[in-house]
Every structure is written in structure tokens, then in C-alpha cells.
Amino acid sequence: MAAGVLRTVPLAGELTASLISRVAARYGLPTAGVLRLWTCRNSPARHDGGGARADAEVVLNGAGRRVLAELCRVEPKVLARALPAFTMDDPKISTGREAGVAQARWRAAGTVAGPAAFGCRLCTARRTGQALRAVRYVPRWHRVCLRHGRWLLDADADQPLEHLDVRGAAEVVAAQRRWPGVARRAVRAGVEPEQAFTLAHAVVARWWEQALSWEQEEIWPRRLHQLAGGSVGSRLAWWRIVGRDAAIFPEVVAVAQALLEPAMAEVAWEASGGMRPRVRGADDAFCYRLGERVGRTWLGPELAADHGSPLNGWKGAIVRARRHETGPPGWREDPWHLKREQQPATMAGQLRVMAAEAQSGGSGTRWRATVPAEQRFRITQLVDEAREQLVELRGVHSGTTAEVARTLLEHLSHSADLIDQALVHTAAAAVASGVTLEEVAQWSRLSAEELAAVFALGEGED
Numbered sequence: 001m002a003a004g005v006l007r008t009v010p011l012a013g014e015l016t017a018s019l020i021s022r023v024a025a026r027y028g029l030p031t032a033g034v035l036r037l038w039t040c041r042n043s044p045a046r047h048d049g050g051g052a053r054a055d056a057e058v059v060l061n062g063a064g065r066r067v068l069a070e071l072c073r074v075e076p077k078v079l080a081r082a083l084p085a086f087t088m089d090d091p092k093i094s095t096g097r098e099a100g101v102a103q104a105r106w107r108a109a110g111t112v113a114g115p116a117a118f119g120c121r122l123c124t125a126r127r128t129g130q131a132l133r134a135v136r137y138v139p140r141w142h143r144v145c146l147r148h149g150r151w152l153l154d155a156d157a158d159q160p161l162e163h164l165d166v167r168g169a170a171e172v173v174a175a176q177r178r179w180p181g182v183a184r185r186a187v188r189a190g191v192e193p194e195q196a197f198t199l200a201h202a203v204v205a206r207w208w209e210q211a212l213s214w215e216q217e218e219i220w221p222r223r224l225h226q227l228a229g230g231s232v233g234s235r236l237a238w239w240r241i242v243g244r245d246a247a248i249f250p251e252v253v254a255v256a257q258a259l260l261e262p263a264m265a266e267v268a269w270e271a272s273g274g275m276r277p278r279v280r281g282a283d284d285a286f287c288y289r290l291g292e293r294v295g296r297t298w299l300g301p302e303l304a305a306d307h308g309s310p311l312n313g314w315k316g317a318i319v320r321a322r323r324h325e326t327g328p329p330g331w332r333e334d335p336w337h338l339k340r341e342q343q344p345a346t347m348a349g350q351l352r353v354m355a356a357e358a359q360s361g362g363s364g365t366r367w368r369a370t371v372p373a374e375q376r377f378r379i380t381q382l383v384d385e386a387r388e389q390l391v392e393l394r395g396v397h398s399g400t401t402a403e404v405a406r407t408l409l410e411h412l413s414h415s416a417d418l419i420d421q422a423l424v425h426t427a428a429a430a431v432a433s434g435v436t437l438e439e440v441a442q443w444s445r446l447s448a449e450e451l452a453a454v455f456a457l458g459e460g461e462d
Contacts, residue, residue: 007073009128010082011136015109015116016068017044017058018135019083023071025132037071038064038104041093045108047158048352054135055109055116055155057085061093064102084113084137110156113137117152118162120145133162140245141183141197141253144176151227151246157348158355164246168226175250182257189260195336200256202310204248204294205344208240210306210381213374216298223247241350251294258293265318272319286315308384310342316391325395370433375425382422389415424454431455 008023024034044056060068065086069076079086085107093103109116119134123145135155143152149167153159166172183193211217224243225231232239258264264286271286282301290311291299303309317335345353367376389411396407423444430440441448 005073008071008130009074010072010079011119011124011127011134012082013136013138014083014119015055015057015135015137016060016083016085017056017106018119018133019072019079020058020068022128022130022132022134025130034071035104037067038102039098040104040106042106044106048355049158051158053108053156053158054118054133057107057109057112057116058104059085059088059090059093059107059112061090061099061101061103063100064093064104067102085109088112108156109135109137115140116155117143118155120148120150120152120163122148122150139194139197140201141179141193142176143245143249144173146173146176149173151249153242154245154347156346157242157351159242159347159351161242164227164243165229166227166246169223169246171223171250172246175253178257179253182253182260185257185260191260191336196256196260197252199310199314199336199338200252200259201245201248202338202342202344203255204251205244206306206309206342207251208244208248209373209377210302212377214302216296219295220247237354241347241354245347254294255290258290259314264289268315268318269322272315306381306384307386307388308381310338312388313337313339313342320395367433371429375429379422379425379429382418382425386415386418386422389418427451428455 006026008019008026010019020034021031024031027034038058038060040058045053047053065076065079068086069079072079076086090105093099093105114137116135117138119136121131121133124134125131138152144150144166145152145163149165150163151166151172152163153161182196186193186196208220211220224239224247227243227246228235228239267289268286271284282304284300284304287303288297288300290303291297303311314335317333317337321333393408393411397404399407427440427444431437437451438448441451444451446454
């Protein structure tokens with residue numbers, strides 16, 4: 001194909017690969033046919049089922065960029081402004097004897113310019129005249145198309161939907177309208193908006209998993225049914241994965257806004273006991289206030305009982321800074337830092353796990369396929385609570401002998417009790433899933449008789 005005859009304009013933030021696909025459609029050609037204009041040195045990423053991932057991106061060399069500009073009939077500087085990957089260099093194709101040949105390399109969009117989501121087809125048609133699929137780099141805090149009331153889904157997941165209809169979930173749309181104000185507040189506070197959103201999202205995504213056991217939770221079930229078109233039917237587990245980020249978005253924005261307010265930091269400080277630390281109770285004022293901010297006045301005790309929440313890192317950093325406590329050499333105290341293990345699973349990751357479980361046919365060979373979600377969560381919660389008890393001992397070796405000894409022994413004994421509970425829950429789940437009592441006892445470093453006696457006292461109860 002020579003220089004293009006038809007003009008194809010790029011979308012702001014569009015993947016280069018997405019634009020190439022739209023160019024092909026404009027000429028009535030398969031995308032693979034147009035891609036032959038470039039020498040591709042590798043293949044696009046694919047799903048486990050074999051289909052190409054929608055977030056597969058191409059990086060072009062200088063000669064390759066000129067080919068795309070001619071094909072689209074758009075100036076290279078215009079493409080450079082619109083396409084985040086357009087000016088990215090890859091040494092494997094931009095240097096060497098064949099640098100003058102139009103070349104391309106496939107990459108995952110997330111490694112190029114961040115998370116990718118499907119574009120709104122109605123907006124694409126309005127701006128380009130093509131009602132086609134487009135994929136754009138879109139931050140997770142800007143997923144609502146306000147014009148058409150659509151939540152734009154991640155493009156890296158193996159599922160058929162491009163968007164969710166949020167016209168019936170006014171609070172999701174309202175949260176999107178509020179976010180720019182929250183982002184400006186973050187900047188004024190010296191916090192990156194991305195950090196504020198990421199921490200709040202991790203906090204609320206954890207609540208989403210816990211909500212399965214919250215008897216008073218009514219908001220999210222109703223909202224999830226709305227996102228599913230009226231009812232999730234028999235696919236609750238699937239919809240809880242696909243609809244999670246849209247369903248929790250209002251609460252994420254509310255939590256981010258709350259954590260950025262100096263007044264909430266003051267509440268956290270006072271609730272901790274200030275310079276005279278005290279154990280967090282069910283009536284913790286900070287947890288109660290945060291529950292109010294998300295429209296759940298009953299939520300405080302649930303939050304207070306969760307010692308593994310990312311919230312604890314934020315509160316701990318605030319409190320330690322006010323107490324002028326210092327960590328080990330090289331330690332960076334940042335309330336907005338999110339530990340890797342606290343990052344919530346993505347939609348793509350969760351769907352891969354679900355597909356693997358379905359393929360195993362519930363044979364009992366996979367833990368998640370045989371142990372109920374509530375039981376898995378309880379085990380995780382106990383381990384997280386024990387970890388939090390130990391983390392709170394950092395820098396404890398200052399003070400009178402009695403004070404230090406009391407703090408150490410109380411935290412160590414509490415964490416040991418939590419680990420014991422987690423062990424019993426895990427052992428009970430393993431036996432219920434078909435693992436022999438003898439094997440479970442061996443792994444637990446107990447005799448089979450001792451483990452059976454524990455179960456007889458109350459299987460897995462705290």
C-alpha cells in the first residue's frame with residue numbers, strides 16, 4: 001500500500017496499534033494486512049485462550065513512524081501529540097543496519113504508557129466518523145464517559161464487554177465529576193493524585209471483598225445489579241470481578257477526599273491516643289468517621305477490626321510522624337505508600353484465576369475452587385492482623401522497662417493467638433476440601449489426635 005488516500009485522525013491517548021486497526025478498517029482491509037507495511041520483530045501478547053489482547057501495543061522506529069503518518073494522512077507532530085507510544089524508541093529497531101526499514105515491536109500497553117481501556121464507541125464515531133473499537137491510555141480515575149454514561153473497562157482482560165452502562169448509577173457519574181476537585185486538593189497538599197487514588201482504591205477494594213460477610217451492606221449489591229443491566233443472574237462471581245471498579249468508584253473518591261483532609265489526620269491522631277498509645281477498639285473514632293463519609297454509619301467496627309488494611313499504613317505514618325518516631329536506616333515514611341502485597345488484584349488477573357478454576361472442574365486441585373471466599377478472607381484477615389501487631393513493635397525499645405515489656409508481650413501474645421486461629425481455620429478448610437487429616441496435622445506440626453481434638457472443640461471457630 002502506498003501513501004494513504006483516506007485521512008484517519010487519531011484519538012487523544014490512543015494506542016498506536018488501535019489507530020492502525022482503524023486505518024485498516026477504513027480501507028476495508030484486515031489489520032494483519034496493513035501490519036505487513038512494517039517488519040514486526042515479535043508477536044502481540046495473547047490471552048490464555050489464544051485470542052489477541054486488546055491492549056497489545058506497537059512501538060515503531062523512525063521509518064515506521066513516517067509510514068504511519070503517510071498512511072493516516074496526518075502530520076507526524078499531530079500523531080506525536082495524540083499517541084503516547086508514537087515517539088517511544090526501542091533500540092532493537094531504531095539502531096543498526098536496518099534502522100532505515102519500517103519496523104515495529106509489540107509491547108503490552110501497561111509497560112509503555114500505563115493502563116489501557118476501551119474507548120467509548122459513540123465518542124469515537126462522533127470524533128472520527130468510525131463507530132469502531134478504539135483502545136486508549138486512560139487512568140483508572142477517569143473511566144466514566146460523562147457524555148454517554150459509560151464506564152470504560154480495562155482492555156487487558158479476557159472478557160467480551162467494552163463498557164458498563166452507568167446511566168442508572170448516578171452516584172458513579174457524580175463521583176467522576178467530583179474527582180478533579182479531589183485531584184486539585186491532592187496537589188495542594190503535596191500529594192500526587194495518582195497516589196491518593198491508588199491508596200483509596202486499595203482500601204475500598206479490600207472492603208469489597210469483606211462485604212460478602214457484611215449483613216448490613218445494601219448499597220453495593222444494588223449498584224452491581226444496576227451495572228449488570230438489572231440483575232447479575234447466576235453470574236455473581238463474574239460480575240463481582242468485572243463490575244468491581246465501577247461499583248466502588250464513589251467510595252474510592254470519598255475515601256481519597258477524606259484522607260486528604262487535615263481534619264481526618266487529626267481524628268486519626270486523637271483516636272490513636274496521641275502521645276499515649278492505646279489499643280484500637282470497636283468504637284475507634286477515625287473508623288466511625290470514615291464509615292460516615294461513605295454513607296455507612298455502621299461500618300466503623302468492621303474497619304476497626306481489620307488490622308491488615310492499607311488504611312493502617314496511612315494512619316501509622318501519620319501517628320509516627322507526630323510522635324517523632326524514626327524507622328531503621330533508609331526507611332521512607334510516606335502515608336501514601338502502598339505495599340505491593342496490598343495492591344488489589346486486577347480484573348484481568350481475577351478472570352484468569354476464575355478460568356483456571358473452571359478448567360479444573362472443581363476437582364479440589366485448586367484452593368480457591370474448594371474453599372469458600374468467606375473462609376479464605378477470614379484466614380487472610382487473621383494473618384494480616386497478626387502482621388500488623390508485629391509491625392507496631394517497630395521502634396518499641398524505648399521507654400521504661402515495664403512499658404516496653406508490657407507492649408512487647410501484649411503484641412506478641414495477641415499476634416500468636418491470631419496465628420493460632422489462622423492455623424485452625426486453614427487446617428479445617430484443608431480437611432473439608434479433601435486433604436487427609438494426617439497430612440494436615442503433619443504440616444501443622446501437630447499430631448492427628450491433637451488436630452482432631454481442636455476440631456471437636458469447634459471447627460475453625462475463633
